[in-house]
Amino acid sequence: MNEQIQEVLALTNRWVKRLSREKFSMLFTLAQPMIFWLIFFGNLFQKAADIQVLQAPNYMSFLAAGVVVMTVLNNGLAGGIDLLFDKENGFLERLMSTPIKRSSVILSRFLFVMAITGMQILVILAVAFLFGVIPETGLLGITVILLIGMLFGVGLTAISMAMAFTVKSHGDFFSVLGFLSLPMIFLSSALVPLAAMPGWMQALAFFNPMTWVIDAVRPLIIAGWSQALPQVGMALVVLIAFDALCLYGGAKAFKRSVG
Amino acid sequence: MSSSAAIEVSNLGKVYDSVEAVKNLSLTVQHGEIFGLLGPNGAGKSTTLRILITTLNPTTGTATILGHDVVKEADTVRRLIGYVAQERAIDRFLTGREHLLLFAELYHIPKQEALSRITSLLKLVNLEDDADRVAKGYSGGMKRKLDIACGLLPHPKILFLDEPTLGLDVQSRLNIWEHIRQLQQQGITIVITTNYLDEADQLCDRIAIIDRGEVRAMGSPKDLKASLGGDGVWLTLSDATPEVLDQLTTALQALPFVRAIRPRDNGLDIRVDGPEKALPSIMETTNTIAGCRLDGIEYHRPRLDDVFVAHTGRSLKDEPPASTET
Numbered sequence: 001m002n003e004q005i006q007e008v009l010a011l012t013n014r015w016v017k018r019l020s021r022e023k024f025s026m027l028f029t030l031a032q033p034m035i036f037w038l039i040f041f042g043n044l045f046q047k048a049a050d051i052q053v054l055q056a057p058n059y060m061s062f063l064a065a066g067v068v069v070m071t072v073l074n075n076g077l078a079g080g081i082d083l084l085f086d087k088e089n090g091f092l093e094r095l096m097s098t099p100i101k102r103s104s105v106i107l108s109r110f111l112f113v114m115a116i117t118g119m120q121i122l123v124i125l126a127v128a129f130l131f132g133v134i135p136e137t138g139l140l141g142i143t144v145i146l147l148i149g150m151l152f153g154v155g156l157t158a159i160s161m162a163m164a165f166t167v168k169s170h171g172d173f174f175s176v177l178g179f180l181s182l183p184m185i186f187l188s189s190a191l192v193p194l195a196a197m198p199g200w201m202q203a204l205a206f207f208n209p210m211t212w213v214i215d216a217v218r219p220l221i222i223a224g225w226s227q228a229l230p231q232v233g234m235a236l237v238v239l240i241a242f243d244a245l246c247l248y249g250g251a252k253a254f255k256r257s258v259g
Numbered sequence: 260m261s262s263s264a265a266i267e268v269s270n271l272g273k274v275y276d277s278v279e280a281v282k283n284l285s286l287t288v289q290h291g292e293i294f295g296l297l298g299p300n301g302a303g304k305s306t307t308l309r310i311l312i313t314t315l316n317p318t319t320g321t322a323t324i325l326g327h328d329v330v331k332e333a334d335t336v337r338r339l340i341g342y343v344a345q346e347r348a349i350d351r352f353l354t355g356r357e358h359l360l361l362f363a364e365l366y367h368i369p370k371q372e373a374l375s376r377i378t379s380l381l382k383l384v385n386l387e388d389d390a391d392r393v394a395k396g397y398s399g400g401m402k403r404k405l406d407i408a409c410g411l412l413p414h415p416k417i418l419f420l421d422e423p424t425l426g427l428d429v430q431s432r433l434n435i436w437e438h439i440r441q442l443q444q445q446g447i448t449i450v451i452t453t454n455y456l457d458e459a460d461q462l463c464d465r466i467a468i469i470d471r472g473e474v475r476a477m478g479s480p481k482d483l484k485a486s487l488g489g490d491g492v493w494l495t496l497s498d499a500t501p502e503v504l505d506q507l508t509t510a511l512q513a514l515p516f517v518r519a520i521r522p523r524d525n526g527l528d529i530r531v532d533g534p535e536k537a538l539p540s541i542m543e544t545t546n547t548i549a550g551c552r553l554d555g556i557e558y559h560r561p562r563l564d565d566v567f568v569a570h571t572g573r574s575l576k577d578e579p580p581a582s583t584e585t
Contacts, residue, residue, distance in 0.1 A: 003367055010364035018352040021393065090348030094409070097312040098365045099337035258314065 004107075007100045011108035015082065019116075030120060033071045034127050038063065041191075042131065053196045056222045064128040065218035066190030069210060071120050072149045073184055076156025077177055079113040080164030084173055087164060087257075096258055106161060106254060113157045114150050121149050133221065137228060141220040144228075148235055152213045155243040158250035165257035189214045212238040265290045265417055265448040266311065271320035273306050273472075280306040282472040284320070288465075293439065293449045295463035297456070297567075299575055303472035304452040305421065311450070312342045312419055325416060341415030343406045345422055351395040355386055355405045358394070359412060366413045380408040384438065400431030407438060418442060420451040424458060436462050456563045456575060468570055475570040484561040487569055489518045489530040492541060495555035496526045503551050510544050525554070534558050 019026050042060040049059040056062035083105070086092040095105055125135065125142060135141050160177075167173045185191070187201060188210040194202050205211045216235035219228035266288035273281040281303040288294040296304035309315035311322055313333040321328060327335045350358065356377065363373035381387045384404035394402065403423065410418055423439065424432040439462060443449055453459055459466045460480045467477040476483055496503070504527070508520050511529060516537050519530040531537035538558060545553050567575045 006364055006367060010361055014350065014353065014357075014361055017357065018350070021352040090344045091350060093309070093312075093314050094342060094344045094348050095365070096314045097337060097340070097342040098362065098413075099334050100365050 004101045004104055007104035008107045008111060011095075011105060012111045015108065015112040018082070030123065033067055033074070033120070034124055037070060038067045038124060038127055039131075042067075054193060056218075060128065060131050061133040061222050062193075062218070063191070064124070064133050064221050065214050066188075067128075068121050068124055068145065068149060068217055069152065069188075069214045070185055070190055071124060072117055072153045072213075073156060073210060074181065075113055075117045075120065076153045077160050077181055079109060079153075079157035080160030080162070081173070083109060083161055084164035084167070084170050088170060092258075102254075102258060106250075109161060110154060110157055114153055117149060117153045118146050121146055128221075135221045136224045137220045141225075141228070144232060145217050145220055148213060148216055148232065148239070151236070151239040151243060152209070155209075155239070155246035158243070158246040162246075162250040162253035165253045184208060184210055187211075189218075209238055209242045264288065265292075266294075266322070266324055266450065268307070268311070268322045269320055271307065271310060271322055272318050273303075273310065273315070274318045275306075279472055281310075281317075284469070284472065284474055286467050286474055286477060288448060288450060290448055291443065291446055292464040293443055293451065293462055295459045295466040296450070296452045296469055297454070297459040297463075297466045297563075297575070298452075298469035299454055302454075302469045304469045306472075307469070308419055308421055308450070308452050312340060313337055338413070339416045341410035341413055341418045343403075343410035343418065343420040343423060345406075345425060349394045349397070349402050349405065352393060354391050354393050355381070355397070355401075355408075356390040358405060358409055362409050362412050368412070376412060376414075380411055383411075384408045398431075399427050400434065403427065403431070403435060404438075407435070411442070415447065417448045417450065420449065422453060423451055424453075424455065432458075454575065456567070460563045468567060470571040476566065480563055480566075483566045484563065487530075487561045487565055489532050490534055490537075490558065490560050492529040492531055492534070492537060493523065493555075493557040493559075494526040494529065494541070494545070494553065495557070496545075497552045497554040499525065499551065503548060506548050507545065507551055510548060511541065514540055514544065516540075 038060075042063045045059045045063075049062070051058065054062045083092065086095070092105070096102070122142075125133075125145070135145075137144070163173055163176060167176070187204045188208045189205060190210065194205055194211065194215075197205060212235045216228065216231040219231055264287045266286075268287070269285045271281055271284040272279065284303070284307060296307060298304045306315065310317050311324065311329060313329050313336050316330055321330075323329065324336045325339055327339070329336050353361070359377045359380065360373070363377065368376065381390050384407055386401060386404050386408065389397065389401060394405065397405065407420075407423075410420070420439070424435050427435065436458075439449060439451070451458075451463070463480065465477065465479050466483070468475045468483075478486070496507075499507075504522065508527065511517050511520055511527070514537070516532040517529055518532060521528045521530075529537075529541065531541075538556070542553065542556065545551055564574055567573075
């Protein structure tokens with residue numbers, strides 16, 4: 001057990017080092033959701049959005065939950081990329097020829113992606129705070145947001161890694177990634193509430209786990225515990241099912257790929 | 260379980276997407292030898308190597324490393340082997356030293372021990388001055404040296420090298436060969452894959468010629484070449500009539516060191532045991548026959564390429580190594 005902890009930490013350390021040496025890419029990865037979505041999109045629609053429809057004090061506070069979960073989505077779906085490159089250039093093979101536990105590589109990736117995602121969520125909430133969005137449920141609420149975000153992130157990272165192990169070329173990987181990510185956002189309550197959508201989109205969004213996650217995070221920011229708790233409960237049920245499914249699929253893909 | 264062999268492979272087969280990459284492959288590697296898997300790209304040598312380093316499971320057959328099955332005892336096997344990947348398998352964002360530190364952790368080498376091993380390995384492969392530079396800026400030769408250092412870190416009993424000099428310039432290849440020979444002297448058994456004939460010829464004690472997933476021939480380069488039937492002497496004659504050729508063939512067949520004679524364009528291909536006596540005698544014999552004018556005489560030792568052609572029916576193009584990477 002101690003040995004595996006050493007393996008996971010050493011491998012996680014590698015991911016951290018890689019990121020820290022790609023400063024440019026790190027800056028853009030971290031800043032993109034804040035600048036693009038929260039600041040531009042949030043301010044752009046501040047007047048255009050109908051507060052009655054949103055059921056929120058303003059569009060920025062409505063959007064904050066969406067941006068938090070979008071960040072989780074993007075980080076999670078991109079979580080397998082480094083493994084994809086490791087697979088393609090042979091580094092993964094080299095790792096697998098050492099006597100490490102097969103799962104250590106995967107666990108290090110989860111640990112790394114969750115840590116980055118957690119930090120990004122905090123930064124987004126801090127930027128939203130600068131625009132006057134103060135989470136109604138306080139620090140405890142923020143903790144719950146982090147927890148929900150990471151639970152969602154685990155499943156997404158598992159999907160991404162499963163894809164990394166399955167695809168034949170990285171072109172395929174990025175095509176599927178691009179195909180998944182935007183519909184997941186538009187067919188959820190990230191940008192507008194479900195009630196404001198056309199019926200058929202509403203129906204699709206209902207089956208999008210992202211909707212459930214956003215609908216739990218949003219009241220934690222703009223409403224308060226009494227409204228948030230039932231939503232959080234629902235989200236947990238959805239996420240446990242979602243994660244179980246993703247982890248099962250991911251484990252199968254991994255076993256098939258590395259024996 | 261045989262104690263004499265370092266590696267035993269029997270009836271190995273691997274099917275990928277209904278393509279048989281390896282078929283019914285058997286071979287034995289002895290302790291302390293440098294063994295080469297020689298073949299063109301896609302011949303199945305890399306697949307065989309992957310099975311031996313436990314990163315790929317065979318479809319059929321078995322392989323054992325020092326008596327341990329590569330599938331059932333994969334973890335034990337992983338503790339006995341070192342693997343030198345192709346140079347692409349380098350993390351360009353890590354420094355050379357960080358690569359070694361990472362692998363030291365993965366092999367659970369105690370910290371102090373790891374640091375001293377890393378220092379001496381960097382010295383061994385001459386990478387001390389560049390150890391703290393990010394690998395992005397390394398040349399092909401430096402990456403390969405780092406690879407070798409990583410492979411040696413766990414003090415392996417058997418070292419596997421995948422195309423150790425692919426794409427290297429001549430000087431770097433010679434350096435890598437020298438390193439590999441030094442490792443052999445320390446008692447490490449070495450298995451390499453290569454598609455360079457000269458590498459197989461000069462570096463390996465024994466080779467297996469692999470083509471289309473099967474072993475076509477196995478033995479020392481010397482024996483394999485000898486099995487072709489001796490050194491070749493090519494005679495070129497001017498205006499030789501069939502009668503002259505017949506007479507000459509009969510006369511030459513009487514010589515003790517001549518093993519075989521085959522006709523070739525405008526002359527004969529004579530297989531002999533040794534060139535020292537054969538060449539003068541052949542020339543004398545030629546002179547004794549009326550109407551036989553010798554236009555040229557050419558002597559060559561059998562090359563590994565001849566062996567390859569003899570066993571696979573085609574030539575393994577002996578591409579010169581790319582000389583560009585700096």
